[in-house]
Structure formats: structure tokens, C-alpha cells
Amino acid sequence: MxxxxxxxxxxxxxxxxxxxxxxxxxxxxxxxxxxxxxxxxxxxxxxxxxxxxxxxxxxxxxxxxxxxxxxxxxxxxxxxxxxxxxxxxxxxxxxxxxxxxxPAPAVAELTIGLMLALLRSVHISNAQMHRGEWQRHFGRRISEVTIGIIGTGRIGGRVLRRLHAFGTPRILVNDIRPDKNIAPELKLEWVGKEEIYREADLISLHVPLTQQTKNMISHEELMMMKLDAMIINTSRGGIINEADLGAVLNAGHLSGAAIDVFDQEPYSGDLSRIDRCLLTSHMGSMSxxxxxxxxxxxxxxxxxxxxxxxxxxxxxxxxxxxxxxxxxxx
CATH class of the missing domain: 3.40.50.720 (NAD(P)-binding Rossmann-like Domain)
Known part of the structure; x- marks a missing residue:
């Protein structure tokens, strides 16, 4: 048998x-x-x-x-x-x-959910309310920010097409194989990664883990980003250097991060002690x-x-x- x-x-x-x-x-x-x-x-x-x-x-x-x-x-x-x-x-x-x-539809939808949570500080308000604290937070809407998408394949492409429902944000995109027809309903700007780091308010990663993308986002790239920028990783652990992300957040740079995937899983590192870092347990595909x-x-x-x-x-x-x-x- x-x-x-x-x-x-x-x-x-x-x-x-x-x-x-x-x-x-x-x-x-x-x-x-x-x-x-x-x-x-x-x-x-x-x-x-x-x-x-x-x-x-x-x-x-x-x-x-x-x-x-x-x-x-x-x-x-x-x-x-x-x-x-x-x-x-x-x-x-x-x-x-x-x-x-x-898994692509589920990961794309979780990514959109994380975007909304970060932009409206849902995760921070939730943590505060559970501590008995009442504080209202100003936020931003998707249509009013510049979004950077790195990787426009099965998942990144779906994220782009779902963004169309939220209005007309400025969207910067990067991929090693650009597909100019990936989301014809949107006016996409194909740019280099550094331009995304410098100009985007919200960056979402959708690339495989390779030797080229391992630690693709480290201290240098994080510090290129705007003081109040946000970053999401629902692709693979190891693309963002977790120690560098923790150090940058603790230093007051970046207004938030959402991480679903980690170098070592289950995760129990320093990011779990930073309120404005939204963590989920590699559940992108778990619809x-x-x-x-x-x-x-x-x-x-x-x-x-x-x-x-x-x-x-x-x-x-x-x-x-x-x-x-x-x-x-x-």
C-alpha cells in the first residue's frame, strides 16, 4: 500500500x-x-x-x-x-x-485588510482598548495616499485590481518582469524600488524569497522611507530584516508595519513588543x-x-x- x-x-x-x-x-x-x-x-x-x-x-x-x-x-x-x-x-x-x-485570492484580501488596519490604526486602538485606554486616532484613506507595490505576480496583481474599488490612489509598482496590462483600470507608475522606498506612504511586498530578495528591506531601505510610511509583508519571511525593522520602529521611524511571515516560525521576537507593528501568524492563505x-x-x-x-x-x-x-x- x-x-x-x-x-x-x-x-x-x-x-x-x-x-x-x-x-x-x-x-x-x-x-x-x-x-x-x-x-x-x-x-x-x-x-x-x-x-x-x-x-x-x-x-x-x-x-x-x-x-x-x-x-x-x-x-x-x-x-x-x-x-x-x-x-x-x-x-x-x-x-x-x-x-x-x-492561495492568491486570500493573501491579496488579507493584504488589503492590513492596509486598512494600518492606515486607520485599528491594531493600536484595539490594544489600547484592551488596556482600558480610550484614544481616537486620525487616519488616512487608501485613495489619499501613495501606495508602492513590489512584485505584481499572482498576488500583487490581485492586490492592484482590488485597490481600484477604493478610488484613485497614486500607485507605484516594481517587478523584474513588468506587465503593463496587469491592471488596465489603474494608472500605474512603473519605477525603481528606491523611488518606491522614498515616495510611497504604504509599501506592500509580493516577491518570492531568493538570494536576491533575502534582506531586500534592511536598515538602509527602511530609513529611505518617509518618517510616517508603513510597510506590509505577506510574501515570505526574510525579505524584511526583522531586527532592522524593530530597531527602526523603536527609533520612531515609520508609523506602522504589518508582518504575516517570519524568518523563524512560530515567531516570538522583538516585533511582538511594538504596538504599531501588526503581527499575524502566517495566515495569508487561511481563508x-x-x-x-x-x-x-x-x-x-x-x-x-x-x-x-x-x-x-x-x-x-x-x-x-x-x-x-x-x-x-x-
């Missing part, structure tokens, strides 16, 4: 269809018994007897794969590939697939519909593989090429 290890958590909590698919296929499966993101050594110890890994954001390194002599497919629940050593998988004959479109779609798509890929059917979500060659060129960080 084929065996599937499911490391991403939660799994099947809101919709059991993915689990039922495995059971209908006669597959033996194990859902992560620790109920949290696995460390490299924990995954290496756990994976040995499994044919397929339905994976989350845990590090799937060559060390892990060396312990997984039966592993033939990594089916990633989500889009990020910075945690998967694609070159090691290729060398060991392990196929890799992912679900790149499924019921999008999370369910991610789980089902990853499971369907696993079942297709075990039934010797064509895979539909295979990671494209370009992603392997990026890692081979040293542009991916895993």
Missing part, C-alpha cells in the same frame, strides 16, 4: 474532502503528529517510509531527502518553493508539484475556501501520481533554473 506523509498543518480541519480522497484511493497516510512546522531533523526522522510528501513550509533539504529512500513526489500545499531543494530532488528523481494559484482548494489540489496531485496519471501542477523548469543559478534561497 502506498504511504503519504502530510506535514502541512492544519490539514482537513475545515473540509475533509482531501482526506476522503486519500482514503478512497486506498492510501495509508499520516498527518503531522506534532501539529506544528517541523524542523529539518524531525522531518528527516519521520519521512523514511513514505512514497509521497504533502508538504507545507518546512525545510525539505538534501539531508531530509537522503533519509527518504522511497520518496518519489513532493506535493507542495501552496506556492513558495524557497523551502524545497529542487536540485537535490531532481538529482534523486523526486518530482515536485505545487498549487500556485489557490476556508483557499486553504481547502490548496489541500485538495495537492492531494489530487498525490493520487494522480500514485495512479500513474499525468501530473497537473509540476513545478516549471524555470524554478529549477533559478535555483541552479543560485538565485533561490532554500
Amino acid at each position: 502506498a504511504k503519504v506523509l502530510i506535514t502541512t498543518v492544519p490539514f482537513g480541519d475545515k473540509n475533509r474532502l482531501s482526506i476522503e480522497q486519500l482514503e478512497a484511493a486506498g492510501v495509508e497516510y499520516l498527518i503531522n503528529p506534532l501539529g506544528r512546522k517541523l524542523k529539518e531533523e524531525e522531518l528527516a526522522e519521520m519521512v523514511a517510509d513514505y512514497d509521497v510528501l504533502i508538504a507545507g513550509t518546512e525545510d525539505i533539504t538534501d539531508v531530509v531527502m537522503a533519509k527518504a529512500s522511497k520518496l518519489k513526489l513532493i506535493s507542495r500545499v501552496g506556492i513558495g518553493l524557497d523551502n524545497v531543494d529542487l536540485i537535490a530532488a531532481e538529482r534523486r528523481g523526486i518530482k515536485v508539484s505545487y498549487t500556485p494559484d489557490a 476556508i475556501d483557499c486553504r481547502t482548494r490548496m489541500e485538495i489540489e495537492a492531494t489530487e496531485e498525490a493520487v494522480r501520481f500514485l495512479n500513474n496519471q499525468k501530473l497537473l501542477g509540476v513545478v516549471p523548469k524555470e524554478e529549477y533554473d533559478l535555483q541552479r543559478q543560485g538565485l533561490q534561497n532554500f
Whole structure:
């Protein structure tokens, strides 16, 4: 009997269809018994007897794969590939697939929610009210600020299209592959990243974690920003240097930040002690519909593989090429 290890958590909590698919296929499966993101050594110890890994954001390194002599497919629940050593998988004959479109709507909507919360100081007022303090805060509306979007792919593009509903803010955009038709209803200004840092009131990041984007926003970039600027990261931990962000906020620069993703998760660092830094627990994709779609798509890929059917979500060659060129960080 084929065996599937499911490391991403939660799994099947809101919709059991993915689990039922495995059971209908006669597959033996194990859902992560620790109920949290696995460390490299924990995954290496756990994976040995499994044919397929339905994976989350845990590090799937060559060390892990060396312990997984039966592993033939990594089916990633989500889009990020910075945690998967694609070159090691290729060398060991392990196929890799992912679900790149499924989480995008949920992440885009959370980003819009964080924009509104930052601009109106919702998070600060909430913390004050829970302490018994009553203070009204002046805020700004989306249509009245300059917004900078770095990365206009599946998620960044959706954020842009949703912004149209809020009026006509000035929007500065940057991407290594500019698509001038990404949001034809908006008048976008394609500029360099430094111009976004210097001119935007609110910056949102939507880029993958690579060696090029690791610590892309550090002390120098943060200090380029306006004194009252705000920044959001719902993409990947490590793109903003967390220590530098904490130091800059504590020094009184920037009026707010919203961070959903962290270098080390679960997060318990210094940012949690700064009221104007809004923190969420890597929940960008955690709408019921999008999370369910991610789980089902990853499971369907696993079942297709075990039934010797064509895979539909295979990671494209370009992603392997990026890692081979040293542009991916895993």
C-alpha cells in the first residue's frame, strides 16, 4: 500500500474532502503528529517510509531527502518553493508539484485588510482598548495616499485590481518582469524600488524569497522611507530584516508595519513588543475556501501520481533554473 506523509498543518480541519480522497484511493497516510512546522531533523526522522510528501513550509533539504529512500513526489500545499531543494530532488528523481494559484485570492484580501488596519490604526486602538485606554486616532484613506507595490505576480496583481474599488490612489509598482496590462483600470507608475522606498506612504511586498530578495528591506531601505510610511509583508519571511525593522520602529521611524511571515516560525521576537507593528501568524492563505482548494489540489496531485496519471501542477523548469543559478534561497 502506498504511504503519504502530510506535514502541512492544519490539514482537513475545515473540509475533509482531501482526506476522503486519500482514503478512497486506498492510501495509508499520516498527518503531522506534532501539529506544528517541523524542523529539518524531525522531518528527516519521520519521512523514511513514505512514497509521497504533502508538504507545507518546512525545510525539505538534501539531508531530509537522503533519509527518504522511497520518496518519489513532493506535493507542495501552496506556492513558495524557497523551502524545497529542487536540485537535490531532481538529482534523486523526486518530482515536485505545487498549487500556485489557490492561495492568491486570500493573501491579496488579507493584504488589503492590513492596509486598512494600518492606515486607520485599528491594531493600536484595539490594544489600547484592551488596556482600558480610550484614544481616537486620525487616519488616512487608501485613495489619499501613495501606495508602492513590489512584485505584481499572482498576488500583487490581485492586490492592484482590488485597490481600484477604493478610488484613485497614486500607485507605484516594481517587478523584474513588468506587465503593463496587469491592471488596465489603474494608472500605474512603473519605477525603481528606491523611488518606491522614498515616495510611497504604504509599501506592500509580493516577491518570492531568493538570494536576491533575502534582506531586500534592511536598515538602509527602511530609513529611505518617509518618517510616517508603513510597510506590509505577506510574501515570505526574510525579505524584511526583522531586527532592522524593530530597531527602526523603536527609533520612531515609520508609523506602522504589518508582518504575516517570519524568518523563524512560530515567531516570538522583538516585533511582538511594538504596538504599531501588526503581527499575524502566517495566515495569508487561511481563508476556508483557499486553504481547502490548496489541500485538495495537492492531494489530487498525490493520487494522480500514485495512479500513474499525468501530473497537473509540476513545478516549471524555470524554478529549477533559478535555483541552479543560485538565485533561490532554500
